[in-house]
Amino acid sequence: MMARRPRVIVIGAGLAGSEAAWQAARAGAEVELYEMRPGKYTPAHHTGSFAELVCSNSLRSNQLTNAVGLLKEEMRLMGSLVIEAAYATQVPAGSALAVNREDFSTYITEKIKSSPDIEVHIGEVTDIPDDAVTVIATGPLSSDAIAEKIRELTGGGELHFFDAAAPIVDASTVDMGRAYFASRYGKGDPSDYLNCPMTKEEYDAFYDALVSAEEAELKDFDRESQQSPEVFEGCMPVEIMARRGRDTLRFGPMKPVGLEDPRTGREYWAVVQLRRENKEGTMYNIVGFQTHLTFPEQRRVFRMIPGLGEAEFLRYGVMHRNTYLNSPSLLTNTYSLRSRPDLFFAGQMTGVEGYVESAASGFVAGVNAAAAAKGEDLCVFPPETVIGALAAYVSEGGSGSFQPMNANFGIIAPLGQKVKGGKSKRNEAYAERSLKLVRDLILPRLSCDSEDIL
Ligand SMILES: Cc1cc2nc3c(=O)[nH]c(=O)nc-3n(C[C@H](O)[C@H](O)[C@H](O)COP(=O)(O)OP(=O)(O)OC[C@H]3O[C@@H](n4cnc5c(N)ncnc54)[C@H](O)[C@@H]3O)c2cc1C
Structure with missing residues (x-):
């Protein structure tokens, strides 16, 4: 009899959950992806497609000297489904990466539904599974039932703001x-x-x-x-x-x-x-x-x-x-719950802010959920990359109360030397350092030493 493959459950097929499911499957896990739409909608979603963009159709700057532009390039190099879909459905928008929102979501939905490694279930999840490695990516508008379970599990104290x-x-x-x-x-x-x-x-x-x-x-x-x-x-x-x-x-x-x-x-x-x-x-x-x-x-x-x-x-x-967790006290820099390492969170609910950032956290959580299911060491993405810097921010916070964070060069590990030529030269140096790390370190391994986990 064939041994069962490592199993990962992903709840929510938004930007983060779609990316997490794709990466966990790519890393060798058998994935079960749960999405409540179209049976039940959030107040901001209008379709039954995965990774629906609820507001702007822009994934923001495409320049490497801009942190979100660099984040997209890191993710593109690492094989992100969300970024692949964005380039495949791009509409002209100057130096920004904007997409046709319907084509974008359809692209992702079809890729996921046709993956032999991902089983899709449509229906609201009302409880947190405890029999498999799980990624919760139910978003800032998580349904009441799952939000209540998350509150119970994390001891309440979640934070919120308003989004329009x-x-x-x-x-x-x-x-x-x-x-x-x-x-x-x-x-x-x-x-x-x-x-x-x-x-x-x-x-x-x-x-x-x-x-x-x-x-x-x-x-x-x-x-x-x-x-x-x-x-x-x-x-x-x-x-x-x-x-x-x-x-x-x-x-x-x-x-x-x-x-x-x-x-x-x-x-x-x-x-x-x-x-x-x-x-x-x-x-x-x-x-x-x-x-x-x-x-x-x-x-x-x-x-x-x-x-x-x-x-x-x-x-x-x-x-x-828009509700998010007080992540520094709850999550590690792999997005796993400190008190339950087989449970991961991803997306806006972790305190990253934005479509690309949500997908990036899904990438890290998906890779690591697969590693956890396989019994392997988890992967800490280097804080010299934007994807790693966001994970570090979520697990450590900044000074003062924890606030949602967009990709920006302020959270990335400093260069350690002064770069002549102003801000754009400095940002070029950040980009060069990050992309070298992605190519030399992350791409060949996509696994690291578990001792790095905070
Ligand atoms: C009104 C609004 C406007 C925004 N505008 C922008 C913007 O213009 N640009 C930008 O970059 N960011 C924007 N954001 C922020 C953020 O980038 C998006 O919310 C993004 O979609 C977050 O990705 P996510 O994967 O965390 O959540 P989502 O994309 O919301 O995905 C969560 C998924 O989980 C599903 N779900 C929820 N509960 C359950 C359950 N119990 N069982 C099963 N499935 C469930 C939902 O249906 C949804 O598909 C906005 C947010 C909001 C709320």
């Missing part, structure tokens, strides 16, 4: 008499961005309407949070940002510099940018306009934007509670 998504409009309903195509400073393909320019008078009227518009009720949230929701700076609702000052948006998402109208050469007081959502250019999202205004108020206020007077909204902006 931006609306998407039908490109054919944008008034091209007002709007124009242009990329900032002429970088990249001009058709990636539609620009809606405003005069000072139009901006003032829009601003007044925005800051006094009605916000949606934050259902299910406690009263304290209702009064002063703690929002993540990187995905702050536009109306909250606007309240910081009349000109804040003009120096943020409505910055007009480098966006002259190519038809007239005119520079405007403010510009709202719409980024292409799909290859066909039929859908555009309003960049930086995450919001939690009520839907009628989004229609009323955003239609004041020149060019959007008749715009049809294909999706409205929404805001949700």
Whole structure:
């Protein structure tokens, strides 16, 4: 009789769970992947596909001198499914890696469903398995039942903030008499961005309407949070940002510099940018306009934007509670639970922030879950790489209370020497060092000394 292969259970087929399942299978485990959609949805997901992108269609910068660009390259070299899917379904977006969100999720879903090593189960998981190595990747909007079990297991004390998504409009309903195509400073393909320019008078009227518009009720949230929701700076609702000052948006998402109208050469007081959502250019999202205004108020206020007077909204902006673990006291730098090493967590719920970062944590958790199932030493990814630096951050935290973290060069192990030529030269040195480690150390081994685990 053939011996049963090492088994890994992955719960949640989002960005992290899809990557974890793929990597665990690649590392030789027999994987059971559980996903509750389409039977049950989170408040932000709309499809039954795996790795659905709930807000922007951008995986952010593609430059090696940017930490998330470097993270993507590390993952691409190591064979990440999420990054492979992103390049296969890429839509033009200048120096960013943006994707056609449907094609992206379909690509990942099909790859996983056709893998002989991954068995997919559709249905909500309401308890944490204790008979197999398990990766929990149920995301910031984990279903109530599993969230309760995680709370019991980790002793409560989880943290949260609020996250918001931006609306998407039908490109054919944008008034091209007002709007124009242009990329900032002429970088990249001009058709990636539609620009809606405003005069000072139009901006003032829009601003007044925005800051006094009605916000949606934050259902299910406690009263304290209702009064002063703690929002993540990187995905702050536009109306909250606007309240910081009349000109804040003009120096943020409505910055007009480098966006002259190519038809007239005119520079405007403010510009709202719409980024292409799909290859066909039929859908555009309003960049930086995450919001939690009520839907009628989004229609009323955003239609004041020149060019959007008749715009049809294909999706409205929404805001949700986003829960994550107090990971430094709970997880190691392999994303395993200190008190139960056969249980791994991955994704946004560990305190990494963003699509790519979530997938990166899934990569590390998946590789290590397979190693644990095989009885092998776990793999600590070096903190000189962005993928390793994120894992180290999650297990150690920074100073002060634990906050969600995007990929950035501040968390990566310092170079230990000064690099001449400014920040971009320094970042090039980080990238060179990291990619060398990936090629020389991680790729050939993908396993390390368990003594490295914190
Ligand atoms: C509203 C919102 C907007 C965001 N916008 C952005 C953005 O624009 N850019 C960005 O980089 N990041 C954004 N994020 C942050 C983050 O990158 C995403 O949330 C990302 O999807 C996290 O990946 P994940 O794998 O951890 O979770 P998810 O992708 O949410 O995956 C979790 C999966 O688990 C499933 N699941 C949940 N409970 C169960 C259960 N009990 N049983 C089985 N399956 C279950 C869910 O259906 C889902 O498929 C946003 C987050 C939110 C909430």
